[in-house]
Amino acid sequence: MSSQLTIENLTLFRGDKCLFKNTSFTITQGDLLLITGPNGSGKTTMLRSIAGLVEPETGIISWNHKSISVDRQTYHENISWISHKHGFKGGLSIIENLEFEAHLYNYSFNRIDDALERLSLSLNKNIPFKCLSAGQKRRASLARLILNKNVLWLLDEPTSNLDAHAQDIFKEILNEHIINKGLCVLATHHPEAFEDSTSIIELS
Amino acid sequence: MPKKLSLIAGFMAMFRRDLLQYIKSPSQLLNPLIFFIMITAAFPFAVNAEKAQLVQIGPGIIWVMAILSYLLTLHHLYLDDAEDGCLDYIILSPQPLPLLVLAKICAHWISSGLPLIIISPIIGIIYQMQVDTILIMIATLFFGTFALSLVGSIGASLTISINNSNILVSLLVLPIMMPVLIFGARTIELYQSGATTMSGLYFIGAYCMFALSFSPFASAAALRIGAD
Amino acid sequence: MIPWLFISGLLLMVYGIINGLFYAPSDYQQGDAFRIIYVHVPAAYISMMAYSLMAFAAFIALIWRIKIAHAVIVSAAPLGAWFTFLALLTGSLWGRPMWGTWWEWGDPRLTSELLMLFLYLGYMALRASIPNITKADKLSAILILIGAINIPIIHYSVEWWTSLHQGSTLLKSGGPSIAAPMLYPLLASIIGLSLFFGSLLLIRTKAEVLKREKHSRWIKDMILGDEV
Numbered sequence: 073m074s075s076q077l078t079i080e081n082l083t084l085f086r087g088d089k090c091l092f093k094n095t096s097f098t099i100t101q102g103d104l105l106l107i108t109g110p111n112g113s114g115k116t117t118m119l120r121s122i123a124g125l126v127e128p129e130t131g132i133i134s135w136n137h138k139s140i141s142v143d144r145q146t147y148h149e150n151i152s153w154i155s156h157k158h159g160f161k162g163g164l165s166i167i168e169n170l171e172f173e174a175h176l177y178n179y180s181f182n183r184i185d186d187a188l189e190r191l192s193l194s195l196n197k198n199i200p201f202k203c204l205s206a207g208q209k210r211r212a213s214l215a216r217l218i219l220n221k222n223v224l225w226l227l228d229e230p231t232s233n234l235d236a237h238a239q240d241i242f243k244e245i246l247n248e249h250i251i252n253k254g255l256c257v258l259a260t261h262h263p264e265a266f267e268d269s270t271s272i273i274e275l276s
Numbered sequence: 277m278p279k280k281l282s283l284i285a286g287f288m289a290m291f292r293r294d295l296l297q298y299i300k301s302p303s304q305l306l307n308p309l310i311f312f313i314m315i316t317a318a319f320p321f322a323v324n325a326e327k328a329q330l331v332q333i334g335p336g337i338i339w340v341m342a343i344l345s346y347l348l349t350l351h352h353l354y355l356d357d358a359e360d361g362c363l364d365y366i367i368l369s370p371q372p373l374p375l376l377v378l379a380k381i382c383a384h385w386i387s388s389g390l391p392l393i394i395i396s397p398i399i400g401i402i403y404q405m406q407v408d409t410i411l412i413m414i415a416t417l418f419f420g421t422f423a424l425s426l427v428g429s430i431g432a433s434l435t436i437s438i439n440n441s442n443i444l445v446s447l448l449v450l451p452i453m454m455p456v457l458i459f460g461a462r463t464i465e466l467y468q469s470g471a472t473t474m475s476g477l478y479f480i481g482a483y484c485m486f487a488l489s490f491s492p493f494a495s496a497a498a499l500r501i502g503a504d
Numbered sequence: 505m506i507p508w509l510f511i512s513g514l515l516l517m518v519y520g521i522i523n524g525l526f527y528a529p530s531d532y533q534q535g536d537a538f539r540i541i542y543v544h545v546p547a548a549y550i551s552m553m554a555y556s557l558m559a560f561a562a563f564i565a566l567i568w569r570i571k572i573a574h575a576v577i578v579s580a581a582p583l584g585a586w587f588t589f590l591a592l593l594t595g596s597l598w599g600r601p602m603w604g605t606w607w608e609w610g611d612p613r614l615t616s617e618l619l620m621l622f623l624y625l626g627y628m629a630l631r632a633s634i635p636n637i638t639k640a641d642k643l644s645a646i647l648i649l650i651g652a653i654n655i656p657i658i659h660y661s662v663e664w665w666t667s668l669h670q671g672s673t674l675l676k677s678g679g680p681s682i683a684a685p686m687l688y689p690l691l692a693s694i695i696g697l698s699l700f701f702g703s704l705l706l707i708r709t710k711a712e713v714l715k716r717e718k719h720s721r722w723i724k725d726m727i728l729g730d731e732v
Contacts, residue, residue, distance in 0.1 A: 145372075159365045164297065
């Protein structure tokens, strides 16, 4: 069965300000959707509402034709979420952080070493997370994408703080995911960096 | 072939991570404890420190101050996770959120409640308690702090989106905790005055179970709404 | 409908209070001091009714996601808090001639009324500190429900605690039977004050709904329709 994410009539206010109104789209396997717009235009909020973290004013988000408010768990089993916050504990090392998530997200932690190798983090894996540089932190966060094999990626500014080399690695991983019939919604203010996107939503 | 999602593994992972987290930043744990010792030791300076009087006010002071210093630890429970983004990953995991919340509550109790119970005999001695009274006090604190962790979790989860939530958590939690305070302090006092009834202790135990039945669900619901 | 409710409430209240204060026979034990019940009892009754109403509305709002229920809770809370305060104030005034003190910890109703006030204040404090309205709505509704399931426990623990104090409260539960000339004004003032509360609640809810829906089309239509 092919996977499909459908958004219908999504409207969201922040205070009195309307961020977006009646946004609808559908993406299926192999699609890369970009959400762009200047800072403060609601990219993050839209992504969070797609993930189900923020409840929209109106609108229905369905995964495989089922509203996520009905079947939240199946939806969660299928998404990989990367926010602009890293979501790692500063006092713990990358390995400790990822092993914790391995239990929560149910992936095997034999693969953690390979993933860190690919993101060239092997040397830093036992250092407390807070001692890493901003780029290393971002790379560690991206390790999640390699580790759990979920089909829908929701990424918020995944390339911020990355150097050119790391950006290439990320694009390579993203391309593999799209070719392997994955879905991806990506919020960025550099849409030109992702030429092969299938559709773009522009927020103002 | 993906392996089956293990709830126990999820619970244990959350529990272990939080404990590790507490162990690695001991000042978060120690400061409230030191506060507890200092403030209970300050009372005999402020009031007439005759033995009979200390015995009389001891249970009340120990319980009020235990609650007060415990409340200081509560707002960290979810706020840290909300600030560094971990909360998103916890909410979005396929594990049931109330279960993970319960794991966090247990870790909090082990790291904040148990040390408090362990040092409480020292305070008991300051307040001229007999050994058997101290045992009763430990028993009431044992259940009482767990109930505090459970109810406090609700207060902490309701306030994650608020800066400076420390006092607000106390405002929300204190009226609800009043029964535990009443029964906790009264049980010790009754025992001191020679009554053998343990009904207060049973009550706190029952209240614990009651709080266990709603706290994880209420906290999970509040976290989902507050994660924004 | 609001003016009718308001006027009938006011009439009943005036009838109840005037009769209570001037025509009802004075109590053989308490003299004229008892006349404060014509304010105290309705206020205490409404303070509890308001919280039950809020809990009911919170339940509806969380389960069926009915927006207007949130507006009802927001509007009812300050009213409920004021009536609670009024009940405390009159209770304390009454206590002065009866018990010889402004505040008697031994009376369970007075002390649980105080905790009730704390619950109201906690609710309003939580609301006031969350800027996002929808979030504040849901989080505070959870708090209301948690408070509501704890109210019976709080009440009985306070009662148990005071029963240890002394048994000499004038207010026995059940109460002494009350003579008809005293009873009717009391009933009238209870119903009158309730209607008064109801009409204030409706006015406030209406204002709250208008404030919340200021962007929606039906309000524009309504206002423009009036002008045409």
